[in-house]
Amino acid sequence: MLPFRLEVETHRVRQVQLGEVTQLAGDVLQINAAEVAGWVLQDSRIATARLELAHPGEATRIVHCLDAVEPRAKLAGPGSIFPGFLGGPETVGRGRTVRLAGVSVLTSSRYPQPFSGLLAAREALVDMSGTTATYSPFSQVINIVLVLTPQAGLDNADYDDAVRRASLKVAQGLARLAIDQAPDDVAVFDSSEATADLPRVAYFYQLQGQGPMADTFLYGRTIDNLVPSLIHPNEVIDGAIVSGVYVYAAFKNPTYLHQNNPVIWELQARHGKDLNFAGVIINRGHNYTQFDKERSSHWAAKLAGFLQADGAILTAEGGGNSAIDMMLACQYMEQMGIRTTVMTYENPGPDGRGWPLFYTVPEADAIVSLGMAEGSTRMPPVARVIGDDLLLDDQTPAIGPFETAMYSQYCAPSQVGGNVLVGRQF
Amino acid sequence: MLKVIHYINQFFAGIGGEDKADAGFEVRPGAVGPGRALQAALDGQARVVLTLVCGDNTFHDQRTDVIPAALSAIQEAGADLFVAGPAFNAGRYGLACASLCAAVEESLGVPAITGLFPENPAVEMYRDRVLIVPTSHSAASMKEAVAAIARVGLRRASGVRLRPAAEEGTIPMGYRANWVEQTPAAVRAVNMLLAKVAGRPYQSEVDLPPKPEPVPPASPVADLSKATVALVTEGGLVPVDNPDHIESSDATKWARYPLAQLAAGAGVSFQSIHGGYDARWVNADPNRMVPRDAAQALVSAGVVGRLHEYFYVTVGTGTSVAHAAEIGGGIARQLLADGVHAAIVTST
Numbered sequence: 001m002l003p004f005r006l007e008v009e010t011h012r013v014r015q016v017q018l019g020e021v022t023q024l025a026g027d028v029l030q031i032n033a034a035e036v037a038g039w040v041l042q043d044s045r046i047a048t049a050r051l052e053l054a055h056p057g058e059a060t061r062i063v064h065c066l067d068a069v070e071p072r073a074k075l076a077g078p079g080s081i082f083p084g085f086l087g088g089p090e091t092v093g094r095g096r097t098v099r100l101a102g103v104s105v106l107t108s109s110r111y112p113q114p115f116s117g118l119l120a121a122r123e124a125l126v127d128m129s130g131t132t133a134t135y136s137p138f139s140q141v142i143n144i145v146l147v148l149t150p151q152a153g154l155d156n157a158d159y160d161d162a163v164r165r166a167s168l169k170v171a172q173g174l175a176r177l178a179i180d181q182a183p184d185d186v187a188v189f190d191s192s193e194a195t196a197d198l199p200r201v202a203y204f205y206q207l208q209g210q211g212p213m214a215d216t217f218l219y220g221r222t223i224d225n226l227v228p229s230l231i232h233p234n235e236v237i238d239g240a241i242v243s244g245v246y247v248y249a250a251f252k253n254p255t256y257l258h259q260n261n262p263v264i265w266e267l268q269a270r271h272g273k274d275l276n277f278a279g280v281i282i283n284r285g286h287n288y289t290q291f292d293k294e295r296s297s298h299w300a301a302k303l304a305g306f307l308q309a310d311g312a313i314l315t316a317e318g319g320g321n322s323a324i325d326m327m328l329a330c331q332y333m334e335q336m337g338i339r340t341t342v343m344t345y346e347n348p349g350p351d352g353r354g355w356p357l358f359y360t361v362p363e364a365d366a367i368v369s370l371g372m373a374e375g376s377t378r379m380p381p382v383a384r385v386i387g388d389d390l391l392l393d394d395q396t397p398a399i400g401p402f403e404t405a406m407y408s409q410y411c412a413p414s415q416v417g418g419n420v421l422v423g424r425q426f
Numbered sequence: 427m428l429k430v431i432h433y434i435n436q437f438f439a440g441i442g443g444e445d446k447a448d449a450g451f452e453v454r455p456g457a458v459g460p461g462r463a464l465q466a467a468l469d470g471q472a473r474v475v476l477t478l479v480c481g482d483n484t485f486h487d488q489r490t491d492v493i494p495a496a497l498s499a500i501q502e503a504g505a506d507l508f509v510a511g512p513a514f515n516a517g518r519y520g521l522a523c524a525s526l527c528a529a530v531e532e533s534l535g536v537p538a539i540t541g542l543f544p545e546n547p548a549v550e551m552y553r554d555r556v557l558i559v560p561t562s563h564s565a566a567s568m569k570e571a572v573a574a575i576a577r578v579g580l581r582r583a584s585g586v587r588l589r590p591a592a593e594e595g596t597i598p599m600g601y602r603a604n605w606v607e608q609t610p611a612a613v614r615a616v617n618m619l620l621a622k623v624a625g626r627p628y629q630s631e632v633d634l635p636p637k638p639e640p641v642p643p644a645s646p647v648a649d650l651s652k653a654t655v656a657l658v659t660e661g662g663l664v665p666v667d668n669p670d671h672i673e674s675s676d677a678t679k680w681a682r683y684p685l686a687q688l689a690a691g692a693g694v695s696f697q698s699i700h701g702g703y704d705a706r707w708v709n710a711d712p713n714r715m716v717p718r719d720a721a722q723a724l725v726s727a728g729v730v731g732r733l734h735e736y737f738y739v740t741v742g743t744g745t746s747v748a749h750a751a752e753i754g755g756g757i758a759r760q761l762l763a764d765g766v767h768a769a770i771v772t773s774t
Contacts, residue, residue, distance in 0.1 A: 117698055117705025134606060199623045201616070211704055248675070248701075248744075262612035274620060311623040313615050319702065319744050341619040343611055346632065349746030352601035353554075356632055366622050368615040369631040371604045374676075374746075407675065407744070417611030422631065424590035424605040425598045 005190040006234040007096040009075070009183035013103045016053050016142045024177040029103065031144065031174075039173055040146060045162035047151045052386045054143040058128045059383040062145055063391060063398045065124035065410050066107040067243055068138055068256040069167045071100040073175035074238070081175075082168045082239035084220020093234030098178045104141050104256050105171045107163050108387035109148040111156045119213045123392045123408045124249030125379065132379055135409035137257070137418045145386050146170060157212055164217075164244060167255075189234050189268050191277040200278040202309035203233075203263055204300055204333075206285040206326050208245045208252070208317040216253075216317070217242040218282070226284040228300035230307075233264045233280050241282075245317065250373035250412040251345070253317045262417045263313055263343070278307040283329065285322030293325050301332035311339040315416050320347070320358030327361045334363035341366045345413035346423040350375035356423065371413040371421025373406040428472035428506040428583050432461045433496065433526055435519045439479040447518075449481035451492045453499050460568055464509060467576035472583070476503050482518040493529050505536050507583040512541030512571040513548070515563040524552035531556070539579045541571045542597075549597060557582060558597040649731075653767035656734035657685065658757060660742030661708065661715040661774045662700030672741055674701035680740035680753045682760070685733060688718045702743030703774045715772060734766050742773060 014027040022032045037049040054060045072081050077095015080087020111121055126136045126143065133139035146166060150159040194200070207216040209223040216223055218231075219240055231240065236258060245252040253261075264280065271277040283300045287293045304312050312333055316326040323344065330340045342364050348356040352374070357367075381400040388398055396402045406412060413421055436442060436449040438459040457465045457474035465474045478496050485492050500508055508530045510523035520542050527538035532555070540556065542549050543563040552558070559578055561571040578596060582588060590605055591598040607614075614631070621628035647653050664672060670681035687694040696712045698705035708715040716737050724730040738760070740753050761769060 116709060117700055118702050119704050120701075122701075199620060201619060201623075262610055263615065266610070266612040266616050270616060275616070311619045313612075313619055321702070339619065339622045341615045341622065343615050344632075346602060347744070347746055348602045349748045351748070352603050354746045354748040355634075355637070356602055357634070360634065365630060366618050366628060367630045367632040368611050368618060370611055372602070405675070417615065419611075420606045420608060421604045422607035422611070423602045425592070425633070426588065426590055426601055426603055 003192040004093050004232045004234045005188065005192070006077070006093055006237060008187045008189060008237065009096065009098045009178070010101050010185050010187065011098065011178040011181065012101050012184045013142065016103060016144060018053065022177065024181060029100065029174065029177070036170060036173065039169055040148070040166040043162050043165060045151050045154055045158060046148055046166060048149045049166070050147040052145045052147060054128050054145060054386055056128055056140055056142070060128040061379070061382045061385050061398060061400065062106065062108060062126040062143060063123065063385060063387040064108045064110060065126055065249065066109060066121065066163055066246055067167050068104045068106045068254040069171040070104060070256045070259050071171045071175035072239060072259060073098050073172050073179070075179060079238070081172050082242060084217065085165060085168050085242060086172055089219040091235065092238035092240055093232045097238055098175050098183070100175055100178060102141055104138055104143050105167050105174070106138065106143045106145045107148060107167045108145050109163055110388070110392070112150045112154050112159055113156045115156070115213070118247055119211050121213050121246035122248060123404070124246065124410045125404070125408050126410045127379065127382065130380055132377065134420070135412045137411055137414055144170070144174070147387055160212065160244065164242065168242065189237065191233065191268060191271045193272065194276040195272050198272070198274060198276045199310040200308055201267060201275045202278045202304045202307050202312040203267060203280045204283060204304065204312050204314040204326070204329055205280050206283045206314070206316040206322060207241065208286060208322065209284045210286045210318070213244070214247045214318070215244040217244060223284045226282070228281055228283045228296055228303055230303060231280050231282050233268060233277065236261060236264055236280065248319065248407045249410045250407040251318050251415060252411065253414070253416050254411065257411065257414060257416050257418045260418070263315060278309045283325065285316055285318055285325045287325055293328055297325055297328035298332050300329045301336055301338070304333050304338050305336050309338050311341070313341050313343065315343045317415050323358040327359050327364055331361040331363045340364070341368060343368045343370055343415070343417055345370040345415060346372040348372065348374065352426070369423040370415060370417060371419065372423050373409060373412045375406055376403050377406050377409070378403050429475045429504060430468065430472045430507045430509055431476045431478065431500050431503055431505040432457065432464060432474050433478045433508070433510040433523060434459055434461065435522065436479065436481040441479070447481045447483040450484055451478070451480040451495055453478055460572060463569060463572045464576060467573045468580065469576070471580055472507065480522065482522065485522040486518055489525070493526065496526060497529060497533055500530060500536060501534055507579050508536055508538040509575055509579055510538070510540040512561050512568070512575060513546065514561050514565055514571070515543040515546050517547060520546040520548035521551070524548040524556050524558070527556040528552055537579070537582045539575055539582060541575045544597060553597055554600045557599070559595060560597050647768045650768070651728055652731045654732050654734050654765060655721065655730050656736070656738060656761055656766045656769045657716050657718065657721060658738040658769045659716050659772045660740050661772060662698040662741040663696050663708065663712055663715045663739055664699055666695045666697050668699050672699060672739070674699050674741060675744040676749060677741040677745060677753065678749050680738060680757050682736040682738045685718055685735055685737045688712050688716060688737070700741050700743060700774060717770070717772065721770065734764065
């Protein structure tokens, strides 16, 4: 592997408050709401920007959630954080990066035009307290919510781009507040040296790419027609992968969970201890035809072979269609002698008694469960709603109580393992 | 203090063995026989207020009388928990315990529990409906069995959610549900993979049940030029107000609409409410999902006898196998009832 060495400074934020000066003082992040809204409003496609805070434990609900981003900025090394969006497509993953841990920049908005079919931003909910706060990993962090509205006459695609750039820009701006301050810790990510006799583990990282509202971006471009490719894990940490997936809140991987992908961080942490992190293979999920799925999955398995992997961990994003791409990759890797563990959510029906997977292959005999988003759940009344008074159906008061589909819970069975849910036999 | 009602057979009530299996149903105050061990295991949190006794043969010969009598005794006493047995590997006694637990849960909504040897035939018959703790095959382990029943029974009666079967120490009821696991999934995945690579034992977290049965294809249509053909789709094409409220994901319903309404100028607008594909092109021309135009051309050409007057629709995305089987079966039965010989199913 090419020498890629990245130092990641972590500044832990334990409190966020609104105030006169936008600054980081120890573990307290203070934000001048008008100033930060001003960063966003430099883009004329955004008509209004309001900033609200949601802390864990509050009786607060956030609705219409779009992307979540962790504040991060480059301190040293080539390229820009979120390359392709906030800078050119120069390769990132080296030098030094700063991050604010414990906070997320979360966008909340409606789109200007009606949607059709799949390619629609659907309702996405985060509750900050109570039993419904079990469903989202973002119930556990302080959310800096950007509530945005579009300029009149804008189309969905243009507004979508504006919203994405707004959250990335705010995330970078807030992280820059930590420059020249003492970090809580510095982690070094350097997996260039392999240790003899430790097994080589690759990560098969499948991304959703189905069209507007269901796209993932790689260095600023969508992944349509992506041939499976190698990417260094440090590039992912530096924001090379940005989410634009809003179709089903439960089954998406927002940018925050790409930046903090638990599989990548775990493999980095154990590199040289009980494994060698052999590399990351990105694959587009939802290839349109069986032929394209087989072609893509064979290619991914081949790359795992090039990496001389002894084993691979596989994750996906989205629904049943993408499970086929991942399971085929599992099958082809196993046929090449590369052992696999598949991480997947379950779909056993509302009574939990049905066949739990959309698609499987006999080789998928080591499965980690990410829980399920079956049936519906009752959202209790809360004291405060951020985002809107009504849900996207234009009827239901967001303050609750209401009954809603489990798939509206933001990252309920997080497909990269960012959540605490697991499916178990009762 | 919680009130417990306990069921035992004639043997454990001290009436006698097989020769007394026709002893009648009776209600005794307080704890009797193993009920005393149960009372001790309940550890002051609950009291056995009544014991129901019945001979094993009597229960089965007169179950239509015995079960209602037991239910009214339980209801009158205002029980918080019903305990049956444990019956270990006893066949008739085990069935009596399990069927009574099912009746108590389902008719009265009172929590019920029994203890059975895992190979007791009653387990296979009732495990999906009844909470059962596993016991050894014989009453020699009465003390341990009763302790397990008391432990799980008290938790069940207190209204807390039971843990997964493996942790709770119960026989799995056969359903999967969410649970909170503090060890991150990525850590579990790496551990599982390293074990698999090294050839060490590991436990997959999803134990796949037997695959759904393959569906044998219907026999070919003998003469298509005389056949009635229906158009069926999972593509979610419905009148714009979605009058049957078909869900856009994990649908539980199907509907049928007159095929003629799809014709241009019929005055009905259709759109796809399917949550799994980009419906713009279907909305622009519904024939792209339900190919009425092409099918009509085949009729005109004499290739197909006639088209069935309705088209059938559901949504196929995020659908559980159970729902899919119900929907498919429902549509197929309707097609058979209407004398349809063949169907063209378009999918997305």
